[in-house]
Amino acid sequence: MEKKEMLAVKTEDAVGSSSFPTSFNSSNSYPFSSVFDFGEVEKSSLGFMELLGMQEFSPLIDLPRDSTVASSAPKDLSETAKECSEVLNQPPATPNSSSISSASSEALNDDQNKGEEEEHQKTKKLQLKAKKTNQKRQREPRFAFMTKSEVDHLEDGYRWRKYGQKAVKNSPFPRSYYRCTSVSCNVKKRVERSFNDPSVVVTTYEGQHTHPSSVMPRSTLVGASLPPGISAGSATTFGSLLPGNLSQYQQQHHQQQQLLLNTLSSLGFPYINDSTSKNIAFPQERRLCNAGSTAAFLSDNGLLQDIVPSHMLKEE
DNA sequence: CGCGTTTGACCTGCGC
DNA sequence: GCGCAGGTCAAACGCG
Numbered sequence: 001m002e003k004k005e006m007l008a009v010k011t012e013d014a015v016g017s018s019s020f021p022t023s024f025n026s027s028n029s030y031p032f033s034s035v036f037d038f039g040e041v042e043k044s045s046l047g048f049m050e051l052l053g054m055q056e057f058s059p060l061i062d063l064p065r066d067s068t069v070a071s072s073a074p075k076d077l078s079e080t081a082k083e084c085s086e087v088l089n090q091p092p093a094t095p096n097s098s099s100i101s102s103a104s105s106e107a108l109n110d111d112q113n114k115g116e117e118e119e120h121q122k123t124k125k126l127q128l129k130a131k132k133t134n135q136k137r138q139r140e141p142r143f144a145f146m147t148k149s150e151v152d153h154l155e156d157g158y159r160w161r162k163y164g165q166k167a168v169k170n171s172p173f174p175r176s177y178y179r180c181t182s183v184s185c186n187v188k189k190r191v192e193r194s195f196n197d198p199s200v201v202v203t204t205y206e207g208q209h210t211h212p213s214s215v216m217p218r219s220t221l222v223g224a225s226l227p228p229g230i231s232a233g234s235a236t237t238f239g240s241l242l243p244g245n246l247s248q249y250q251q252q253h254h255q256q257q258q259l260l261l262n263t264l265s266s267l268g269f270p271y272i273n274d275s276t277s278k279n280i281a282f283p284q285e286r287r288l289c290n291a292g293s294t295a296a297f298l299s300d301n302g303l304l305q306d307i308v309p310s311h312m313l314k315e316e
Numbered sequence: 317c318g319c320g321t322t323t324g325a326c327c328t329g330c331g332c
Numbered sequence: 333g334c335g336c337a338g339g340t341c342a343a344a345c346g347c348g
Contacts, residue, residue: 162321164340177339181319190339320347327340332333 144204152176152191152201158209160189171195185210 153160153176160178168175173193180187187207194200 159320161319163342165322166338166340169337175338318348320345322345323343325341325343328338329336330338331336 141208142204142206144202146194147201147203148199149201150199152193153178156203158182158187168192168195173198180209182209182211 159181161181162176163179164177165174166177171192173195175190175192178189178191185207187205187209189206190202190204192202194202
């Protein structure tokens with residue numbers, strides 16, 4: 001079984017905080033990666049993780065380049081800022097359906113094909129232009145996971161179709177683009193390896209599934225739903241271990257999942273049930289700090305409380 | 317044959 | 333306007 005571990009971090013609450021504690025022990029191999037909800041991040045907050053020195057959390061944490069955190073390139077910052085500030089509730093557009101069905105016109109002769117192709121491209125360009133002029137390109141909320149895994153494409157309970165791969169600047173690892181294969185589901189995800197730590201896979205989900213998981217049965221572990229792009233199946237994948245009769249590693253794995261779920265809960269995903277999390281605790285030095293906390297964040301009596309620095313709790 | 321991957325071309329947005 | 337980098341398309345290909 002491959003090793004997949006994760007940690008969730010809410011991003012938006014850290015805006016403006018300059019008191020990010022660095023007590024997180026970076027010398028060990030704290031087996032968490034991270035979750036970032038790009039969709040909620042204000043442009044003005046984008047620098048926060050940089051400010052926080054997120055990489056101190058763990059050697060495993062290497063924020064995706066497009067998340068701007070680990071990048072020093074100003075352009076990346078602005079790009080993500082733009083992405084994050086453009087989060088809108090977009091109706092499930094189906095820009096892909098045309099392209100999928102457009103490949104089956106073999107009955108026509110070459111001339112006709114060429115003509116139609118040109119026509120099609122013209123139409124497409126016009127449509128894109130119209131789109132562009134009418135409204136800025138809209139993006140679904142994004143959710144990024146950093147997962148320590150040997151395989152790039154993590155099983156998350158949904159079926160994905162790869163539609164592209166690009167070399168990433170300043171990274172020897174390409175970025176792969178996937179789209180949910182379900183009809184009318186426009187969820188996408190990007191998968192890339194961390195430049196700093198090749199063992200870490202950065203998976204960025206975009207959009208919300210409009211259908212249940214198609215591969216794996218729903219997780220029975222915590223009875224929790226998961227955030228956009230994350231299926232119940234992913235819960236089983238990321239930590240499909242049931243409580244009780246667990247090895248140390250399994251328990252650790254389970255704890256990580258609980259942490260994830262609780263953090264997701266704190267992120268404002270209403271479907272997270274954190275009732276199972278209260279018995280889990282982490283050593284003080286392992287606290288993950290989230291500068292500036294919401295009430296919801298702090299009111300969580302589960303793991304999140306454990307990873308919130310004490311001074312922040314006082315602040316509330 | 318259906319489905320998924322590969323890959324080069326193309327589009328888009330941004331900085332200079 | 334140009335160049336660059338990210339993102340997407342779609343034909344070709346591979347596999348079961």
